[in-house]
Amino acid sequence: MTRVAPQLDDGPAAWRFVPRNLAPLGAALGLALLMHFVFQPAAGSFASKLALDIAVNIILAVSLTMVNGFTGQFSMGTAGFMAVGGYAAAAVTYYGSFRLYGSPNPPAGILSAFGDPTGLPLPWLQSGDLMFVAACLFGGLVAAGAGYIVGLPSLRLRGDYLAIVTLGFGEIVRVVLQTSERRLSNAEQIAGTPWPKLLTHLGGSLGFTSIPYFTTLFWVWLAAVLTLVVAYRMKRSSYGRAFLSIREDEVAAEAMGVCTTKFKVRAFVISSFFAGVAGALIAHQVQSINAGELGFQRSFDVIIMVVLGGMGSISGAVLAAGVLTVLPELLRFMADYRMVVYALALIVMMIVRPQGLFGVREVWEVGPFRRRAAGSGAPGGGAT
Amino acid sequence: MTPPDAPLLEVASISISFGGLRAVREFSLALGRGSLSGLIGPNGAGKTTVFNLLTGVYQPDAGTIRLAGRSLPGLRPHEIAHAGLARTFQNIRLFPDLSVLDNVRIACHLRARHTLAGALLRSPLHLLEERGMLRRARELLGIFGLDDRRDEYARNLPYGDQRRLEIARAMATEPKVILLDEPAAGMNPQETRELAGLVRRIRTDFSLTVLLIEHDMGFVMDLCESITVLDYGQVIAHGPPAAIQRDPKVIEAYLGAPAAVEGGVPA
Numbered sequence: 005m006t007r008v009a010p011q012l013d014d015g016p017a018a019w020r021f022v023p024r025n026l027a028p029l030g031a032a033l034g035l036a037l038l039m040h041f042v043f044q045p046a047a048g049s050f051a052s053k054l055a056l057d058i059a060v061n062i063i064l065a066v067s068l069t070m071v072n073g074f075t076g077q078f079s080m081g082t083a084g085f086m087a088v089g090g091y092a093a094a095a096v097t098y099y100g101s102f103r104l105y106g107s108p109n110p111p112a113g114i115l116s117a118f119g120d121p122t123g124l125p126l127p128w129l130q131s132g133d134l135m136f137v138a139a140c141l142f143g144g145l146v147a148a149g150a151g152y153i154v155g156l157p158s159l160r161l162r163g164d165y166l167a168i169v170t171l172g173f174g175e176i177v178r179v180v181l182q183t184s185e186r187r188l189s190n191a192e193q194i195a196g197t198p199w200p201k202l203l204t205h206l207g208g209s210l211g212f213t214s215i216p217y218f219t220t221l222f223w224v225w226l227a228a229v230l231t232l233v234v235a236y237r238m239k240r241s242s243y244g245r246a247f248l249s250i251r252e253d254e255v256a257a258e259a260m261g262v263c264t265t266k267f268k269v270r271a272f273v274i275s276s277f278f279a280g281v282a283g284a285l286i287a288h289q290v291q292s293i294n295a296g297e298l299g300f301q302r303s304f305d306v307i308i309m310v311v312l313g314g315m316g317s318i319s320g321a322v323l324a325a326g327v328l329t330v331l332p333e334l335l336r337f338m339a340d341y342r343m344v345v346y347a348l349a350l351i352v353m354m355i356v357r358p359q360g361l362f363g364v365r366e367v368w369e370v371g372p373f374r375r376r377a378a379g380s381g382a383p384g385g386g387a388t
Numbered sequence: 389m390t391p392p393d394a395p396l397l398e399v400a401s402i403s404i405s406f407g408g409l410r411a412v413r414e415f416s417l418a419l420g421r422g423s424l425s426g427l428i429g430p431n432g433a434g435k436t437t438v439f440n441l442l443t444g445v446y447q448p449d450a451g452t453i454r455l456a457g458r459s460l461p462g463l464r465p466h467e468i469a470h471a472g473l474a475r476t477f478q479n480i481r482l483f484p485d486l487s488v489l490d491n492v493r494i495a496c497h498l499r500a501r502h503t504l505a506g507a508l509l510r511s512p513l514h515l516l517e518e519r520g521m522l523r524r525a526r527e528l529l530g531i532f533g534l535d536d537r538r539d540e541y542a543r544n545l546p547y548g549d550q551r552r553l554e555i556a557r558a559m560a561t562e563p564k565v566i567l568l569d570e571p572a573a574g575m576n577p578q579e580t581r582e583l584a585g586l587v588r589r590i591r592t593d594f595s596l597t598v599l600l601i602e603h604d605m606g607f608v609m610d611l612c613e614s615i616t617v618l619d620y621g622q623v624i625a626h627g628p629p630a631a632i633q634r635d636p637k638v639i640e641a642y643l644g645a646p647a648a649v650e651g652g653v654p655a
């Protein structure tokens with residue numbers, strides 16, 4: 005057998021690299037524009053808000069899938085990462101607006117909620133939008149940094165212990181943010197305060213309020229589709245298989261050359277980035293963010309989506325995110341029992357189908373859709 | 389650099405204790421390039437522990453291990469796999485909920501040079517290497533007669549196939565030396581015979597150095613060129629199969645029953 009040495013003439017045409025990446029970007033833009041300009045006016049404000057929540061929950065569920073599903077680490081820190089990302093992004097847009105435009109109302113194009121840029125050049129994209137996008141990325145990066153720190157204990161802890169650490173992380177974030185300084189609102193004072201100092205004025209126990217309103221269906225669906233593209237490409241690659249191998253058998257993964265420590269931390273970092281972006285998006289929709297409301301409960305909502313959808317199934321997580329966003333609205337009359345229903349569903353799931361609805365597979369890989377039988381028959385000859 | 393005739397894997401008096409139990413004592417071994425050797429001994433003699441020491445699962449309390457001149461102790465298991473030492477597990481440790489193909493492809497990853505960003509952007513190098521991994525994995529599966537089952541879950545394979553998949557997976561790391569921990573355990577005589585042929589074949593085709601643990605004496609004596617016998621963590625004999633079979637210390641270690649050695653000591 006010959007070693008497979010890469011040869012350029014053997015390779016896929018290099019120029020296709022561009023369309024290969026423009027295509028998903030175009031698809032994301034297309035869907036986002038459709039949601040913004042067609043769905044929103046047609047469906048009305050209630051359904052639009054629901055569609056917005058679905059997109060945010062898709063980002064969150066897919067992000068958690070990367071840790072809990074791909075590498076099999078059990079993180080309960082989603083809400084903490086959302087808070088970190090949300091506050092970081094809010095500080096950028098709020099104080100950034102004062103610094104750049106001298107007012108809390110940054111200029112925004114028609115894709116953003118402020119959008120009434122009549123008479124301005126470039127009505128689609130104003131500089132405020134760019135600041136908003138940069139803020140979301142910044143929120144994601146700060147959350148990714150937090151993910152790195154939280155990921156480190158995952159090298160030594162597993163299962164319940166890691167879950168407790170991530171839970172503790174969420175609580176620490178909550179307490180730190182709630183004891184931050186009050187939000188500044190005097191333009192001159194803000195102009196005279198250096199950025200590192202500004203980042204300690206995050207509103208304290210009242211939460212960060214008066215955040216500019218940017219997040220629309222366009223931005224959330226753009227972010228959701230891009231998250232999906234990243235997650236799917238990751239799963240369907242050599243790196244994704246390495247992530248999955250850790251979940252399957254850490255000792256064997258290590259013996260086959262997978263640096264399990266690096267991959268575990270990587271999973272935390274990438275996952276937290278997207279959770280941070282989701283937090284940033286929510287903050288610029290609700291126009292306020294309060295760490296007090298981003299407690300364990302919020303993490304739990306996302307965990308349920310991942311567990312129901314299937315540990316490692318991206319489409320399963322998307323489906324569960326959709327269903328579990330819509331269902332509470334339909335069951336509003338029994339809102340008090342929501343947690344009871346969730347808990348029951350989880351228990352039943354754990355007994356009947358512990359791997360989740362779709363396990364590690366995608367929706368189109370199971371049941372009547374699957375291409376090729378992925379094996380049947382008796383469980384394999386027992387490992388000793 | 390190491391002289392060309394130096395042993396590829398050189399182990400010099402490694403020891404390890406678990407609490408009061410001295411599981412491996414002053415174990416030494418030298419494997420020449422392309423050699424096929426056996427490691428035998430009664431249950432609990434410390435054979436698997438030797439493998440765990442070589443592959444970085446445990447760190448030796450004392451002693452040296454060199455692979456092609458490079459010192460291994462202190463390296464993590466994945467680094468040792470990179471260095472060219474691969475293994476299979478006595479208690480099969482496949483990736484049960486992944487396909488047979490993915491089991492092998494995962495082991496190809498360590499030779500990939502593209503980055504995570506390259507994978508996310510589907511860079512030309514990524515696609516090229518993915519193709520290479522697929523091709524390589526399927527070639528290996530073909531050798532082990534598993535290509536037809538590549539889309540099945542590893543957990544659903546029959547026992548013998550799982551054992552062979554373990555070897556195929558270890559081969560995918562492109563090792564210089566492969567350690568097989570009881571590859572024939574649980575196989576019927578027919579499968580065991582075929583396995584011996586496979587081991588010979590991969591040794592030649594991949595110019596591989598093989599060290600295997602096995603309780604099936606017929607298999608070991610027939611296949612291996614030299615054998616090391618371990619008892620209570622210590623090497624009690626080392627030499628060609630014919631000499632080992634006659635060695636009184638070996639016979640005594642196996643319950644003092646010469647017949648057991650000749651007829652194959654049960655696992």
Ligand SMILES: Nc1ncnc2c1ncn2[C@@H]1O[C@H](COP(=O)(O)OP(=O)(O)OP(=O)(O)O)[C@@H](O)[C@H]1O
Binds near residue numbers: 429431433436438478
């Ligand atoms: N991690 C560990 N902690 C404590 N004791 C251990 C550990 N690993 C192995 N041992 C002990 O070391 C001794 C050697 O075990 P080992 O698994 O190497 O034997 P073996 O020769 O492979 O036996 P078998 O033929 O049954 O596979 C045994 O007594 C075992 O209980």
Ligand SMILES: [Mg+2]
Binds near residue numbers: 436478
């Ligand atoms: Mg053993």
